[in-house]
Amino acid sequence: MEVIIRPDKDAAELLVARMIAKELRANPHLVLGLATGRTMERVYGHLVRLHRDEKLDFSLCSTFNLDEYVGLRGDDRHSYRHYMNHQLFNQVNIDVRNTHLPDGMAKNLDAECMNYESLIRKFGGIDLQLLGVGKAGHIGFNEPLSALRSRTRVKALTPTTLEQNAGLFGDLDKIPRRAITMGVGTILDARRCILLATGESKAEIIAKSVEGPITSMISATALQLHKKCSVVVDEEAAGKLQASDYYRWIFQNEPEWEEFR
Numbered sequence: 001m002e003v004i005i006r007p008d009k010d011a012a013e014l015l016v017a018r019m020i021a022k023e024l025r026a027n028p029h030l031v032l033g034l035a036t037g038r039t040m041e042r043v044y045g046h047l048v049r050l051h052r053d054e055k056l057d058f059s060l061c062s063t064f065n066l067d068e069y070v071g072l073r074g075d076d077r078h079s080y081r082h083y084m085n086h087q088l089f090n091q092v093n094i095d096v097r098n099t100h101l102p103d104g105m106a107k108n109l110d111a112e113c114m115n116y117e118s119l120i121r122k123f124g125g126i127d128l129q130l131l132g133v134g135k136a137g138h139i140g141f142n143e144p145l146s147a148l149r150s151r152t153r154v155k156a157l158t159p160t161t162l163e164q165n166a167g168l169f170g171d172l173d174k175i176p177r178r179a180i181t182m183g184v185g186t187i188l189d190a191r192r193c194i195l196l197a198t199g200e201s202k203a204e205i206i207a208k209s210v211e212g213p214i215t216s217m218i219s220a221t222a223l224q225l226h227k228k229c230s231v232v233v234d235e236e237a238a239g240k241l242q243a244s245d246y247y248r249w250i251f252q253n254e255p256e257w258e259e260f261r
């Protein structure tokens with residue numbers, strides 16, 4: 001795992017967009033794992049701008065989102081399908097048939113989860129998985145005690161998550177109580193992971209996720225087991241890290257990061 005601390009939210013979001021753009025330019029057939037949430041909005045904004053201004057080409061790439069609420073149709077404005085269409089897919093030249101999210105309206109949810117896993121395999125696995133983190137440490141919707149080897153499945157959302165996401169629904173009663181989410185094991189299978197967290201409210205969970213013990217109580221800690229995971233944070237989200245000077249030194253000295261400094 002490596003931690004990259006950027007001076008502010010803008011710089012952190014831009015860095016993540018540039019990292020994705022670099023991978024997409026190197027491999028136009030990239031299989032991208034995508035995340036939702038407020039943190040990602042500006043990342044997608046930057047990707048749209050790179051598409052418009054620098055002709056970043058999405059025509060051959062395909063995407064798999066981490067999760068979707070159970071019981072919401074794709075055209076419901078609270079669904080993650082709607083979020084993705086609005087934030088990214090409708091604004092770039094991606095073939096919408098190559099964009100995938102679990103179907104939260106599927107009659108047989110367990111079969112839908114298995115199909116999602118098979119589809120990821122059929123596309124050759126995820127090359128680059130983008131991740132946010134919930135305040136209690138979930139990646140995707142892998143709530144506390146999610147098995148570290150879990151696969152795509154239905155999860156009940158915890159009260160903390162419901163509260164955290166209530167703002168987007170306007171009313172706590174309207175949020176679905178369950179979601180389909182890639183498992184921790186599914187996420188760990190991605191060839192590369194990039195986790196982005198910004199703002200003071202994420203400082204504590206970032207410190208626990210990066211420097212704390214691996215525990216299924218905090219699914220983000222499982223990323224310590226991943227072969228190639230970058231955690232990108234702004235100064236505020238980095239506020240509680242113990243070894244931040246070391247992380248800064250690495251970023252300044254590793255040749256890999258030269259073009260991003």
Ligand code: GLP
Nearest residue numbers: 036037038039132133134140141
């Ligand atoms: C939801 C999503 C997660 C996301 C998290 C953080 O729970 N399922 O994938 O990382 O929210 O959201 P935000 O970026 O709004 O803090």
